[in-house]
Amino acid sequence: MSLEQSRTRREHQILPPLTVETLVNGGSGLARFNGCVVFVPHTSAGDLVRAKVVRSKKNYLETELLEVLEPGPDRHTPVCPVAGECGGCQWQHLPYDRQLHWKHQLFVETLSHQCQIDVSIIKPIIPSADQWHYRSRVQVKCFNRDGHFITGFYRPRSRYVVAVDQCPIMDQRLNRLLTDLRSQINGSAFADKIPQIDLAVDDSGKCVAVVHYLGGQDSGLIDCLRHSGLKADVLVQFGSRKNNQTICGDGMLEIQVDSPPIYLNYRAGSFAQINLQQNRVLVDSLIATLPWSKNQRVLELFCGMGNLSFPLARRVKHLTGIEESVTSIRMAQHNSHKNAITNLTFAAASAEDVLATAIAQEHFDIVVLDPPRSGAYAVIKGLVTAGIPSLVYVSCDPQTLARDLKPLVHGGYQVVVTQPLDMFPQTHHCESITLLQKIN
Secondary structure, eight states: OOHHHHHHHHTTOBOOOEEOOEEOTTSOEEEEETTEEEEESSOOTTOEEEEEEEEEOSSEEEEEEEEEEEOOTTOOOOSSTTTTTSSSOSOTTSOHHHHHHHHHHHHHHHHHHHHOOOGGGBOOOBOOSOSSSOBOEEEEEEEEETTEEEEEEEOTTSOOEEEOSSOTTBOHHHHHHHHHHHHHHTTSTTGGGOOEEEEEEOTTOOEEEEEEEOSOTTSTHHHHHHTSOOSSEEEEEESSTTOEEEEESOOEEEEEETTTTEEEEEETTSOOOSBHHHHHHHHHHHHHHSOOOTTOEEEEESOTTTTTHHHHHTTSSEEEEEESOHHHHHHHHHHHHHHTOOSEEEEESOHHHHHHHHHHHSOOSEEEEOOOTTOOHHHHHHHHHHTOSEEEEEESOHHHHHHHHHHHHHTTEEEEEEEEEOSSTTSSOOEEEEEEEEOO
């Protein structure tokens, strides 16, 4: 039998009872079967479980959890009835203190093993003030099933929408708005053509809904939403993001950072951190990372609408912000005028495309980068070549952070300190701030 045939044969196999030994990056539990590593989602250390193989690889098996035969010491009952089925949360079955334990342990293991970083420079993880109803921005998946308009989230590795009436990590104002939208659309002629609704709430309590619609722009959906009485700004997106029509309000949201407060606007559909309270902790932690001074010039890559830019600009001589999204750069420029903070220059461009040019044209003392979950590998070589004295890397994925830190460490940088934060309770995700300095 060939290796490929052997793998195919193992798929869909129900394994004998397995004991979960530990948790791993990605949130799954790790068990073993016949000397092979087995990953089982929605488990905790010490669980005795039954699982079915869904993917067979050369060195490991990925499985679906079928049953917890005996719970481990860390397991408790999730708040959400679909916590093991919905793809939004991976760790609701763990008490919050154990979530923090595992996030910190996995963060330490990742950086120490992959980058040989001294564990003494990794600070204890900062908890989120709120472990429930913290999420201020969410993409809700929709499906018209048996005449009922279903809203919820995709099951892992599928396009099946798991119905969620009230999500325990969504801001309660968004839960109420979703209930009102669902009632408005249910049974209508438009329900079949709405695959997604984006919801957001800002620091002032203002809500915005963006309804994705696959029908024509002359449909009655616009009139339906305009007269719905929803307590929110409402937009309809016809196909691409560029084709948005505002129905009610202006779709503008506002967050608050720093002290005295800086008020930053962003548009519905654009990026902003989903945990607004913890975002302020993130900004404060970033400011505490270095002794910023008025003779420093800072280059910020992946600057967005200025979440980190403006607090830093208050403390340095000048900041140059680079961001690929034209919409975000326009909002950053708007925020500059709004807050009368003008020692900034923003440019809409790829960080990789402009890094060398920006560094050649101007002297920078510090580079701050806050890339998406995929990381910043494309700019790492350029940063090593440039040899900027200090780098501050804000990451939302320990795995891509470790991948990007390795060439920096081998290229003459030393990791001075790294601070993990919990931005995403009930999930395995972990935010962090890492300071590197060039070794002379």
